[in-house]
Amino acid sequence: MCCSGFLKIMMFVFNGGIFLAGAAILGLGVWVKVDSGSLLGFLDGVEDAPDALDQLVHVSYLLIGVGSVLLVMGFLGCCGAMRESRCMLLTFFSIVLIIFIIEVAGAIVLLVFQGLADQLLQGLEDEVRKGLQARYGDDNSMTPLWNSTMEEFHCCGYKNYSDFENSPYNTRYGTFPPTCCNENDNATAVCDLAHAERSDVPGCFHVLLKFIEDNVLIIAAVALGIAALEIAAMVVSMVLYKQIGSKA
Template identity: 55%
Template sequence: MPSKCRRKASRVFEEDKLLSSRRTEGEELGKRQVFSPLARSQRKPHEPTVNVSPVTRGPHVFHPILSKPTTVTGKRSGVKSVEHSAAKMGCFGFLKMMMFLFNGIIFLAGAAVLGVGIWVKVDSGSILAFLGKIENAPAGLSHVLNVGYLLIAVGALLLVIGFLGCCGAVRESSCMLLLFFIIVMVVFIAEVAGAVVILVFRPLAEELLTKFGEVAAKNIHKDYGNNSDVTGLWNATMSSLHCCGFYNSSDFVGSPYYNQHHHQYPPQCCLPTVQLCNQTIVDSDPMVTGCFAKIKKLIEDNMAAIVGVALGIAALEICAMGVSMILYCRIKSRGD
């Protein structure tokens, strides 16, 4: 009887050992099926696979077979990458919006200046009547009648710059943005060159002013009293600045007005109470000087404001060039 029990116990032990070995072989086979590329490629569609999906617990991943935690880094790096891309897109959109608004204002201003210039050259009579209805309007406001071509040129330039900036930003056109950058850079270089000539090369600037004065004096001598545009320009200038001629009253000697009015000078060359402005009265009133001296004094008195405005315009131009180049490089990099 005891021997029979021993044989039965030995048989149960052998069966348990066999089952344990088979279970171990099954686990090893499952590992090979999961991690072997050849096994995965040779596995038939109907064959079952071992579920080895990782389980996430907190910041670690537990694998059901390996049972070793691995830190989750891919997810965090992906989130950071998405956040970085979103920040870039937000900055790009903000620059586009600022470019559009800034150049939209320039475009509207250019359209207004161009319209006024065309109006001046086409129908100066109606604009004179319009300016006459403005209450407390400065006397120099009528200057626009004599700078029609200048207004047209400035308005057209502003119109082109504003159009290129707006459309280049909205359509994300690298060609338009590059043209915008080039035009603004040319204008900026011209302004810097003019400032250098005025501040550094003083003799050259004085020579240019002297030549301009000679041209202005000849213009008065030839056309004042005969050409309505020239006459209106000088009348408005002398009334607003309280001056007489470019250098002095002698600029009007021999002019059509001087000959037609029996050697009389324009009323602006004398005090308002004087009826006939002749040579004797002009010589007795030293307060009436030439317009060149008045303009020079006006510039010297307002030099701080002029420099501030010039620096502000230069800063805006630099910002516009910088933003346009950033957008251009961004669009080109996305296109490539």
């Protein structure tokens, strides 16, 4: 009886962790979805972008799906232990095993993508530059998106200010976006060529590369933590499943 009670407590602990992790992932997915000014957003406006990068735009749906499933699984595990339902425990074990396999595969893909991120992003340089020089300043969807991205991440163009040379904006005003100049160097609030040349504002794709690399490690660490909880929960659920069966 004591052992059974301990196992139930362990099920509540493990599934409580899974439930909280699911809530966190679901919240992150919702945030990414509603944050239209994030770096993921402007990938929609890049022509001929690699398929691997294009899929990043839809990462919010994956996060929302995984978070929702984890929420359900946490609830199912706790309910199965409380009611001592062998059917619910077996269902819990089976679904968690499937999710565990998917998460391991996803973590491997993320780690592999980290090594390919630099190569993929470098392959976008020509297309992005062409798009900026042809449309920035005239395109009512591209221009605000790039402005919000550059303001949020304190970056300029793909590599630097030169990406905006001969763009509609540069041709019309003879200047560059204000974010392409250092704040303390742009006292006149006009980012002309002289100010832009001596600025050290990084390109947005260098910032994006660092953003991806940093967050891939965080996501992989979270996934490994969730996987550890899931393994423990599967072991405990099977032990509890057998104990309930022996009672019957």
